[in-house]
Amino acid sequence: MPPVAPAPAHRTAETVVTVLGTDGRPLVDADVTVAQRRHDLAFGCTGFDFVALANGEAGGGPDSTFGGAPAEQAADLAELWLDLFDTATLPFYWRGFEPEPGRPDTARLRAAARWFDERGVRVKGHPLMWHTLAPRWLLDRPTDEVERLQRARITREVGDLAGLVDTWDAINEVVIMPVFTAEENAISRLAWEKGRLHVIRLAFETARAANPRATLLLNDFDMSTAYECLVEAVLEAGIQVDGLGLQSHMHQGWWGEEKTHRVLERFSRFGLPLHFTETTLVSGELMPREIVDLNDYRVASWPSTPEGEARQAEELARHCTLLAEHPAVRSMTYWGLADEGAWLGAPAGLVRADGTPKPAYHAMRDLVRGAWWYAPTTLRTDGSGRVVVSGWRGDYEVRAGDQVAPFVVGGAAATARLSGELVRAGSVGLG
Amino acid sequence: MPPVAPAPAHRTAETVVTVLGTDGRPLVDADVTVAQRRHDLAFGCTGFDFVALANGEAGGGPDSTFGGAPAEQAADLAELWLDLFDTATLPFYWRGFEPEPGRPDTARLRAAARWFDERGVRVKGHPLMWHTLAPRWLLDRPTDEVERLQRARITREVGDLAGLVDTWDAINEVVIMPVFTAEENAISRLAWEKGRLHVIRLAFETARAANPRATLLLNDFDMSTAYECLVEAVLEAGIQVDGLGLQSHMHQGWWGEEKTHRVLERFSRFGLPLHFTETTLVSGELMPREIVDLNDYRVASWPSTPEGEARQAEELARHCTLLAEHPAVRSMTYWGLADEGAWLGAPAGLVRADGTPKPAYHAMRDLVRGAWWYAPTTLRTDGSGRVVVSGWRGDYEVRAGDQVAPFVVGGAAATARLSGELVRAGSVGLG
Numbered sequence: 050m051p052p053v054a055p056a057p058a059h060r061t062a063e064t065v066v067t068v069l070g071t072d073g074r075p076l077v078d079a080d081v082t083v084a085q086r087r088h089d090l091a092f093g094c095t096g097f098d099f100v101a102l103a104n105g106e107a108g109g110g111p112d113s114t115f116g117g118a119p120a121e122q123a124a125d126l127a128e129l130w131l132d133l134f135d136t137a138t139l140p141f142y143w144r145g146f147e148p149e150p151g152r153p154d155t156a157r158l159r160a161a162a163r164w165f166d167e168r169g170v171r172v173k174g175h176p177l178m179w180h181t182l183a184p185r186w187l188l189d190r191p192t193d194e195v196e197r198l199q200r201a202r203i204t205r206e207v208g209d210l211a212g213l214v215d216t217w218d219a220i221n222e223v224v225i226m227p228v229f230t231a232e233e234n235a236i237s238r239l240a241w242e243k244g245r246l247h248v249i250r251l252a253f254e255t256a257r258a259a260n261p262r263a264t265l266l267l268n269d270f271d272m273s274t275a276y277e278c279l280v281e282a283v284l285e286a287g288i289q290v291d292g293l294g295l296q297s298h299m300h301q302g303w304w305g306e307e308k309t310h311r312v313l314e315r316f317s318r319f320g321l322p323l324h325f326t327e328t329t330l331v332s333g334e335l336m337p338r339e340i341v342d343l344n345d346y347r348v349a350s351w352p353s354t355p356e357g358e359a360r361q362a363e364e365l366a367r368h369c370t371l372l373a374e375h376p377a378v379r380s381m382t383y384w385g386l387a388d389e390g391a392w393l394g395a396p397a398g399l400v401r402a403d404g405t406p407k408p409a410y411h412a413m414r415d416l417v418r419g420a421w422w423y424a425p426t427t428l429r430t431d432g433s434g435r436v437v438v439s440g441w442r443g444d445y446e447v448r449a450g451d452q453v454a455p456f457v458v459g460g461a462a463a464t465a466r467l468s469g470e471l472v473r474a475g476s477v478g479l480g
Numbered sequence: 481m482p483p484v485a486p487a488p489a490h491r492t493a494e495t496v497v498t499v500l501g502t503d504g505r506p507l508v509d510a511d512v513t514v515a516q517r518r519h520d521l522a523f524g525c526t527g528f529d530f531v532a533l534a535n536g537e538a539g540g541g542p543d544s545t546f547g548g549a550p551a552e553q554a555a556d557l558a559e560l561w562l563d564l565f566d567t568a569t570l571p572f573y574w575r576g577f578e579p580e581p582g583r584p585d586t587a588r589l590r591a592a593a594r595w596f597d598e599r600g601v602r603v604k605g606h607p608l609m610w611h612t613l614a615p616r617w618l619l620d621r622p623t624d625e626v627e628r629l630q631r632a633r634i635t636r637e638v639g640d641l642a643g644l645v646d647t648w649d650a651i652n653e654v655v656i657m658p659v660f661t662a663e664e665n666a667i668s669r670l671a672w673e674k675g676r677l678h679v680i681r682l683a684f685e686t687a688r689a690a691n692p693r694a695t696l697l698l699n700d701f702d703m704s705t706a707y708e709c710l711v712e713a714v715l716e717a718g719i720q721v722d723g724l725g726l727q728s729h730m731h732q733g734w735w736g737e738e739k740t741h742r743v744l745e746r747f748s749r750f751g752l753p754l755h756f757t758e759t760t761l762v763s764g765e766l767m768p769r770e771i772v773d774l775n776d777y778r779v780a781s782w783p784s785t786p787e788g789e790a791r792q793a794e795e796l797a798r799h800c801t802l803l804a805e806h807p808a809v810r811s812m813t814y815w816g817l818a819d820e821g822a823w824l825g826a827p828a829g830l831v832r833a834d835g836t837p838k839p840a841y842h843a844m845r846d847l848v849r850g851a852w853w854y855a856p857t858t859l860r861t862d863g864s865g866r867v868v869v870s871g872w873r874g875d876y877e878v879r880a881g882d883q884v885a886p887f888v889v890g891g892a893a894a895t896a897r898l899s900g901e902l903v904r905a906g907s908v909g910l911g
Contacts, residue, residue, distance in 0.1 A: 224705050228746060241749075245712050274655050275706030281676050282713030315659060318672075 056421060056441060059376040060090060063439040064458045068430055068447055069466040075434025076467070082448045085423035087135045087169060089442035089459060090373060091324075092417050093382030094130060096137030096165060096172070098123050098390070103164030104157050122389065125404055130386050133399075133414045136171040138326070138382055139214065141206055142182040150186055153202075155209050162213040173382075174214045175326075176221035176268060177203045178252045180229045180236040187235035192242050195235040200255045207259035216264040218294055218326065220252035224271040224279055231342065245279060246286050253288050268294030268326050272312050280319050292379060293319070294326040300336040300343055300395055303364040309371045317377035325372055325381040332361035332407055333396040346393060353388060353396035353407065362408035365399075369416055383413075423458075487852065487872060490807040491521060494870040495889045499861050499878055500897040506865025507898070513879045516854035518566045518600060520873035520890060521804060522755075523848050524813030525561060527568030527596055527603070529554050529821070534595030535588050553820060556835055561817050564830075564845045567602040569757070569813055570645065572637055573613040581617055584633075586640050593644040604813075605645045606757075607652035607699060608634045609683045611660045611667040618666035623673050626666040631686045638690035647695040649725055649757065651683035655702040655710055662773065676710060677717050684719050699725030699757050703743050711750050723810060724750070725757040731767040731774055731826055734795040740802045748808035756803055756812040763792035763838055764827040777824060784819060784827035784838065793839035796830075800847055814844075854889075 066083075068076045101107075102123035139161055140146075147153045162172045178199060187195055207217065222229075226248065227240035240248045249267065256265050267283065267290050269276050283290055293316055297304065304312070316323055332353045340346045365383075372378045385391050388398035399410035423440035430436050438445060442459045452467035497514075499507045532538075533554035570592055571577075578584045593603045609630060618626055638648060653660075657679065658671035671679045680698065687696050698714065698721050700707050714721055724747055728735065735743070747754055763784045771777045796814075803809045816822050819829035830841035854871035861867050869876065873890045883898035 224709060228705055228708070245709065246716055271705070273704070273706060274659055274702070275704060275709050277659070278655060278676065278706050278709035278713060282709055282716055285677055285713055286716045 054370055054374070057374045057376070060373055060421075060441055061439065062442050062459050062461075063437060064456070064460060064463050066436050066438055066445075066447065066456050066463045066465055068434050068436065068449070068454070069464060070449075071452060071467055071469075073466065076430055076449060077432050077434045079430050079434075079449060080427055081430060081436060082425050082427050083423065083436065083438055083445060084425040084448075085440060085443055085445050085458075086455070087171075087444040088417070088421070089444075090378070091136040091171060091380035091382070092134050092369075092413075093136035093138060093171075093173065093380055094134040095140075095382070095385050096130075096161065096170075097140050097385075098126055098387060099130070099137075099164060100139070100157060100161040102127065103161040122387070122404060126387055126400065129400060129406055129410065131168055131170070133410065133417060134383075134386075135169070136173065136380060136382065137165045138173045138175045139165075141174045141176065142179070143202060144182040144184050146206075147184060147202070150184075153205065155206070159210060159213060162210060166213055171216070172214045173216040174206065174210060174218070176218035177206065177256055178219065178236065178248065179221035180226050180234050180240070181222070181232070183234045183236040188233065190235060192235075192239055195239050196243070196251065199236070199239070200251060203252060203255040204259045207256045207263060211260040211263070215260065215262055217256055217266065218268040219256050219265040220249055221268045222270060223249055223267070224269050224275045231344070246282055246288075249283055250286065250288050253290065257289065264291045266290070266292045266294040266324055266326070268296065268324075270296035270298065270327075272297075277315060280316070280321075284319060290321060292322040292324045294324045296327040297325055297368075298327060298329045298343060298384065298392075299364075300329060300331055300346070300393065300397065301338055301340065302335045303330060303368065306367070306371060309368070313371075313375045313377065317375065321377075322379035323375070323377045324379050327382060327384045328368065329384045329392075329395070329397040330361045330364050330368070330409070331395050331397050332357040332409065336395075343393065348394065351394050351396055353401055357396065358407045358409065362412040365409045366412040366416060369413060373421070485801055485805070488805045488807070491804055491852075491872055492870065493873050493890050493892075494868060495887070495891060495894050497867050497869055497878065497887050497894045497896055499865050499867065499880070499885070500895060501880075502883060502898055502900075504897065507861055507880060508863050508865050510861050510865075510880060511858055512861060512867060513856050513858050514854070514867065514869055514876060515856040515879075516871060516874055516876050516889075517886070518602075518875040519848070519852070520875075521809065522567040522602060522811035522813070523565050523800075523844075524567035524569060524602075524604065524811055525565040526571075526813070526816050527561075527592065527601075528571050528816075529557055529818060530561070530568075530595060531570070531588060531592040533558065534592040553818070553835060557818055557831065560831060560837055560841065562599055562601070564841065564848060565814075565817075566600070567604065567811060567813065568596045569604045569606045570596075572605045572607065573610070574633060575613040575615050577637075578615060578633070581615075584636065586637070590641060590644065593641060597644055602647070603645045604647040605637065605641060605649070607649035608637060608687055609650065609667065609679065610652035611657050611665050611671070612653070612663070614665045614667040619664065621666060623666075623670055626670050627674070627682065630667070630670070631682060634683060634686040635690045638687045638694060642691040642694070646691065646693055648687055648697065649699040650687050650696040651680055652699045653701060654680055654698070655700050655706045662775070677713055677719075680714055681717065681719050684721065688720065695722045697721070697723045697725040697755055697757070699727065699755075701727035701729065701758075703728075708746060711747070711752075715750060721752060723753040723755045725755045727758040728756055728799075729758060729760045729774060729815065729823075730795075731760060731762055731777075731824065731828065732769055732771065733766045734761055734799065737798070737802060740799070744802075744806045744808065748806065752808075753810035754806070754808045755810050758813060758815045759799065760815045760823075760826070760828040761792045761795050761799070761840070762826050762828050763788040763840065767826075774824065779825065782825050782827055784832055788827065789838045789840065793843040796840045797843040797847060800844055804852070 070076045165172050229237045336346050372381050387400045388402045391397045428436040447465045454465035454467045456463040456465040501507045596603050660668045767777050803812050818831045819833045822828045859867040878896045885896035885898045887894040887896040
């Protein structure tokens with residue numbers, strides 16, 4: 050473990066909180082307990098493992114296009130998940146979500162989103178438009194109908210989930226979309242015939258219309274100049290993008306500080322929030338460098354090793370620290386808590402196949418819920434009912450006896466009015 | 481040599497030419513000699529070797545930023561050059577062109593352009609804006625002044641050469657421009673601070689204003705999706721681009737049919753003419769595939785070999801044939817006739833260091849001035865003074881005795897009025 054750096058100034062705040070009693074008058078000269086509930090900076094993970102659990106199903110659900118652990122392991126995993134992460138990415142891959150035209154999996158996904166929401170977790174949907182895992186039944190439709198169906202699907206999902214899922218990867222991997230050849234699909238055809246900007250505009254404008262409050266991201270794995278050029282095109286076109294999604298599947302090794310800094314420098318200059326949407330670091334052998342499409346690498350067994358786990362732990366801590374240090378970063382999402390069901394069979398989880406947490410889990414938790422976390426602390430209000438709370442920006446609560454109130458550490462001042470139940474006002478979203 | 485394919489229909493035309501005598505009346509029932517003078521499809525090469533020759537200098541000129549053979553070899557090279565190519569690329573690299581502020585090399589380059597023009601060769605200027613070979617004296621100027629100087633330099637060169645040089649690489653290698661780190665330079669700084677679209681707009685609008693008749697190209701070596709994304713951005717921005725320049729330095733091996741087809745397919749769909757601006761194929765060992773920046777490969781000696789020369793000849797013939805077959809291709813330019821002075825010391829020329837032509841020279845000439853060429857042919861005009869000429873589109877001439885007249889094969893009909901000297905009317909440009 051590298052030493053923990055001081056908290057970056059842009060991540061923390063000192064907030065004067067005026068605590069009001071249930072009668073609305075300042076609670077003066079009283080002991081209160083202040084605790085953090087959630088970070089402003091989103092620490093996310095895929096929530097695929099819990100769709101079946103949230104729906105009370107025994108197996109892995111009616112399809113397996115997005116992987117995930119079986120429900121019998123999910124309860125134990127859930128405890129580890131909730132003890133580290135505060136933001137879940139849920140799978141809306143069209144092929145699995147709507148296996149037959151007109152039969153979308155809305156109810157199950159809504160239940161999963163609600164399961165997270167009830168546990169104080171922000172939920173993000175992934176993705177509304179993507180060439181990979183596009184329905185096979187789209188293939189024989191004419192391009193104009195594909196476009197109409199894609200619009201309708203975006204309108205439906207964004208509308209149906211609004212209020213529970215207010216952040217979306219509006220469109221995924223557009224750099225390669227029109228020239229993707231690994232599997233014939235109708236979305237690449239649409240992007241080829243109409244152009245990248247046309248499909249980006251389609252995705253963003255349709256999603257925006259269905260939920261004007263939504264945070265909509267452009268998401269890509271391509272960290273080359275191609276993505277920069279695409280972003281310049283999108284900005285030039287006047288398409289309102291709320292953030293840039295940067296994938297970072299590091300099966301071939303951690304980027305390291307230099308590349309991470311350079312990526313942050315290159316993509317932050319557009320002035321948009323950066324979301325590290327898909328991070329993986331393996332705790333076993335690295336995938337050979339010469340593999341271009343990670344999907345091409347298939348091995349019978351890819352074990353987690355002690356050396357690999359130590360390396361993964363150090364790299365994950367450094368990765369999280371580097372991202373937290375850069376003010377443009379709005380979220381960092383790890384791509385899968387468990388090795389079980391991980392993409393490519395890689396030991397990319399933070400929890401081993403036997404359910405025990407790896408060192409990387411502890412390393413990340415030591416930061417997110419340790420060094421960077423405001424643990425429950427007793428403070429005394431002054432003669433005006435005020436306490437000063439200095440910590441990482443985010444959602445907090447103050448308790449006095451069996452009364453509780455939420456407040457936000459971020460601005461200079463906040464007011465917290467105690468009540469018998471914890472209301473959700475003042476929550477920090479992902480937007 | 482592969483068999484020569486039939487001429488693609490879009491490259492040829494059947495034109496009925498009405499031959500008029502000096503008195504303006506049809507020359508009926510007369511023998512005339514018809515010959516092609518130049519292709520419409522431009523077969524180009526760098527003309528760097530002849531700048532000194534055109535200026536009557538003994539050495540290689542006052543600078544060597546662009547290479548080129550010494551003047552004493554240039555006369556022999558010129559004969560080979562003019563017997564194959566019809567379009568010259570002249571070097572306007574800013575660092576060499578204006579070694580000290582305010583002392584541009586205009587007179588020498590104008591003399592070189594005129595030398596080609598007098599020999600019936602179209603001239604293109606390369607490049608008006610590029611990070612590589614930007615003047616070192618720009619480095620300490622503030623960015624706004626760099627921008628002002630860049631605009632002034634474009635206005636000056638394009639204006640000074642108008643009429644002789646009407647085709648320009650307006651800006652070179654923009655994909656990498658802002659993130660180019662191999663050498664600190666003021667142009668990358670400008671592109672980083674203002675964005676790719678800003679500098680592209682700057683280059684095109686400034687050049688257009690200086691010469692509204694100019695053909696202005698965007699030129700890049702990056703054949704990845706990055707360049708596609710950039711082109712989409714440029715089109716979205718409404719910047720008028722007259723053609724896309726595609727470099728094809730193949731020091732690591734010929735692209736092959738599949739990649740060539742794919743590049744043509746991907747870049748032709750924007751509806752812009754394609755210019756293959758910089759083609760090289762080596763006649764020796766190939767550069768190893770793992771080299772990313774070709775400039776990083778330095779060898780003491782890189783000889784041309786018999787096997788390499790045979791391979792180069794076959795590949796060049798196939799390359800030219802593939803490009804001619806695609807209707808979007810407007811030009812193909814080979815990057816350097818001679819091994820002497822070639823970039824990276826590669827045996828990339830079509831002429832050996834000893835001045836003798838390689839098999840690739842003959843292979844290309846067998847097409848361009850052989851199978852694809854309308855050699856002098858005697859035809860007899862009909863009772864209305866007409867002959868039917870069927871051949872590759874381009875500039876032709878008809879002779880009767882010591883009278884001559886130009887005409888263009890391209891449309892259904894043409895008129896050629898004989899005179900004592902060959903006027904240049906009707907010439908096919910590069911636009």
